[in-house]
Amino acid sequence: MPESAIRDAIEAVLSGMGVESAKIQLERPKDPAHGDLATNVALTLASVLKRQPRAIAEEIAERLDLDAAGVQAVEIAGPGFLNFRLDQRQVAAVLEDVMVAGTGYGRTDVGEGRPIMVEFVSANPTGPLHIGHARQAALGDAIAGLLEWTGWSVSREYYYNDTGVQIDRLAESMWARYQQHLGNDAEIPEGGYPGEYVVELANQFENEVGDRYAGEVTPDALEALRIFAVARLREEQDRDLGDFGVRFDTYFLESSLYENGSVDSTVADLRATGLVYDHEGAVWLKTTEFGDQKDRVMLKSDGTPTYFLPDVAYHMDKWGRGFEHVINVQGSDHHGTVARVRAGLQALGLPRGYPEYVLHQMVRVERDGKEVKFSKRSGFMVTLRELFEQVGVDVTRYLFQWRKPEAQLVFDLDLALDQSEKNPVYKIQYAHARMCSIFRKAGVDLEDGAVARADLTLLTHPTELELIKRLTNLPGLIERAAELRAPHLVCDYLEQLAGAVNSWYHAGNPSRNPKLAVLVDNPELSSARLALTRSVQIVLANGLAVLGLSAPKRMERKEAPS
RNA sequence: GUCCCCGUAGCUCAGUUGGAUAGAGCGACUGCCUCCUAAGCAGUAGGUCGCAGGUUCGAUUCCUGCCGGGGACGCCA
Numbered sequence: 270m271p272e273s274a275i276r277d278a279i280e281a282v283l284s285g286m287g288v289e290s291a292k293i294q295l296e297r298p299k300d301p302a303h304g305d306l307a308t309n310v311a312l313t314l315a316s317v318l319k320r321q322p323r324a325i326a327e328e329i330a331e332r333l334d335l336d337a338a339g340v341q342a343v344e345i346a347g348p349g350f351l352n353f354r355l356d357q358r359q360v361a362a363v364l365e366d367v368m369v370a371g372t373g374y375g376r377t378d379v380g381e382g383r384p385i386m387v388e389f390v391s392a393n394p395t396g397p398l399h400i401g402h403a404r405q406a407a408l409g410d411a412i413a414g415l416l417e418w419t420g421w422s423v424s425r426e427y428y429y430n431d432t433g434v435q436i437d438r439l440a441e442s443m444w445a446r447y448q449q450h451l452g453n454d455a456e457i458p459e460g461g462y463p464g465e466y467v468v469e470l471a472n473q474f475e476n477e478v479g480d481r482y483a484g485e486v487t488p489d490a491l492e493a494l495r496i497f498a499v500a501r502l503r504e505e506q507d508r509d510l511g512d513f514g515v516r517f518d519t520y521f522l523e524s525s526l527y528e529n530g531s532v533d534s535t536v537a538d539l540r541a542t543g544l545v546y547d548h549e550g551a552v553w554l555k556t557t558e559f560g561d562q563k564d565r566v567m568l569k570s571d572g573t574p575t576y577f578l579p580d581v582a583y584h585m586d587k588w589g590r591g592f593e594h595v596i597n598v599q600g601s602d603h604h605g606t607v608a609r610v611r612a613g614l615q616a617l618g619l620p621r622g623y624p625e626y627v628l629h630q631m632v633r634v635e636r637d638g639k640e641v642k643f644s645k646r647s648g649f650m651v652t653l654r655e656l657f658e659q660v661g662v663d664v665t666r667y668l669f670q671w672r673k674p675e676a677q678l679v680f681d682l683d684l685a686l687d688q689s690e691k692n693p694v695y696k697i698q699y700a701h702a703r704m705c706s707i708f709r710k711a712g713v714d715l716e717d718g719a720v721a722r723a724d725l726t727l728l729t730h731p732t733e734l735e736l737i738k739r740l741t742n743l744p745g746l747i748e749r750a751a752e753l754r755a756p757h758l759v760c761d762y763l764e765q766l767a768g769a770v771n772s773w774y775h776a777g778n779p780s781r782n783p784k785l786a787v788l789v790d791n792p793e794l795s796s797a798r799l800a801l802t803r804s805v806q807i808v809l810a811n812g813l814a815v816l817g818l819s820a821p822k823r824m825e826r827k828e829a830p831s
Numbered sequence: 832g833u834c835c836c837c838g839u840a841g842c843u844c845a846g847u848u849g850g851a852u853a854g855a856g857c858g859a860c861u862g863c864c865u866c867c868u869a870a871g872c873a874g875u876a877g878g879u880c881g882c883a884g885g886u887u888c889g890a891u892u893c894c895u896g897c898c899g900g901g902g903a904c905g906c907c908a
Contacts, residue, residue, distance in 0.1 A: 296847070309850060315888065322888075347851040348888075393908075433908065460907095551906050562834070562904075569906040576908050604835055605903045630836070630901075672844070675836055677901065679843070684857085689870060691857070703868075710867045742847090749847070761845050765855070775873090780866050788867065824868075 275306060275353060278338035282329050288314060297742065304344065304352035305360070305738065311349040322349030360734060361725030363741045367804040368721050375743040375811045379751075380421030384591055387413045389598035390510065391428040394502040395439045396464055398509050399650035400632050401600060404678065406653070407669035407817075408629060409598040410515045411756035414815045419751040424592070427517045428583065431499055432524050433576065438462065440495035444486055446471030447494065451483050464648025466505075470498050509654050514662055514817055526582045532574060535582040535617075539567065542616050556612035559621075565609045580606065581613035588619055595624035596754065601675070604628050627754050629674035636682040660685040663818045667694040670816055671760035690771070693764050697809060698821050700767040703774050704806035705822040707787050713799060720803055723796035730785065732773045733801060739766050740808045747815060756816060763812045770805055 298307045311326035326349040342354040367374045389409025392402050416423045442462040448455035474497050482490035526532050544555040550570035567578045634641040644651045657665040664685050672678050690696040750758040777785040787798040810820035
């Protein structure tokens, strides 16, 4: 509200100065000495008006209607910035917004309820989810959360590549373990899966069917092993993700694209475009027509499709289901596929740049500064479950969300296991728990009406005003983070806020600084400070909720794992 | 060789779409502290924003080139 009032007032002045349709940027300066809001219009108009920026700033300041703008004072600073100091009433009124909106504070409606799909994790059902999937699960879920908070109708989707070479290798690995279990000689094939879990699965398989498939390998045996293993691994992956706090709206099987004929019809549709040609026995698509670096094979010389084809069919399906906005969260090792999938889709008439991709870099786990790589169960990488069972779901999710996707990430186990405020997650959650603790101490309910009606103009201390200012940034921040698909901005915000909150809390330590405590003798002032406490609590809880993290009312220390 | 990402304090990283004196956390150093909940609090030091040009009133931010790190370049997924 205060922003639009100021904007209007400036516009009124500018039109009086003969300037129409100037872009007025208002920003919240980081330095409190620069007021509550600032604008650089005078600087941007300098070249248009051919006058000194400071002279323009002075004229604007002189003509500005302070009352209408809801501004207490305006100052000119630096090369020609206009700094506005808001009315005390305006500042405090923000807390009313926070308390009225409650768990909805921070939500906006830029998405206008339009559908958007976030596809993420999408691991092959060939083994347990590992650390790379963990990053993707945390990241994708947070992006989905951001979109929900900005008014999109979000669908989370998981694509199972349940056909192809990888699955064949899995079946062969199962075969080998099954034979070994029966006491026969067999070896995991080249490119197979050596992890412990295949042994477990083969044993379970034997429990169910006995030695029916002993002896020579047959297509029937491999088929039975494949179906068994894929079903069990899908269950396990779903369970791991569920326990990690991630739920999907739809699971999409690659095999369905073959079964329902969409792969074949995609071939036919692509042929109809005239961009398909035969070369050296294979069938190619001219993806270079749409900016790919070279043309791609869609049907191999043995007649089977490359992975590229079902990918195109799959995305045509997404489009057909009404998703004009799709975000695919994938590891950056997939970046080579982006151009060709888009090219295939463009050939079929979909818009350029569809779908959108968020590609994240790889993760390494470190402890004592050394890489931790191996997991016996998975056969190579640390699994998702091993990670969150050891350090907790909130910590795991957060540590994957707090860095931008396109940067490489070191998952520091020492930091993750630290339960002090050095651990950024706990720092934020402590701040939240402290707010709740103040209410407990006061014997007042969080949603108490008297608190909501407090006289907020009593909040005049600089640290209080600074906190209030930070709280007002939440909706804009969520909007920006959603637009940029950048959950790490929320982390950054929450850490900064928690830092400010914790300082404020400690400054009000009753034994040291009783006048600054929330629970002071003066009931009006105490009520006002409780209102601030409540508002802080709401903003922290909502910020955590966007990321899919819990906001504990009290913190409990866990026994340190050995 | 071509393409994509990254390069900011000793370390790990932010940086509000081009603004004012570039910020956090950890580590280091200094001083407090037994408390509305915690191995806590307050403060100090620490910078050629990889390098060189360009655009601009103004560049960590945009453009070009180079250097360094990672990744992708299959009739594998």
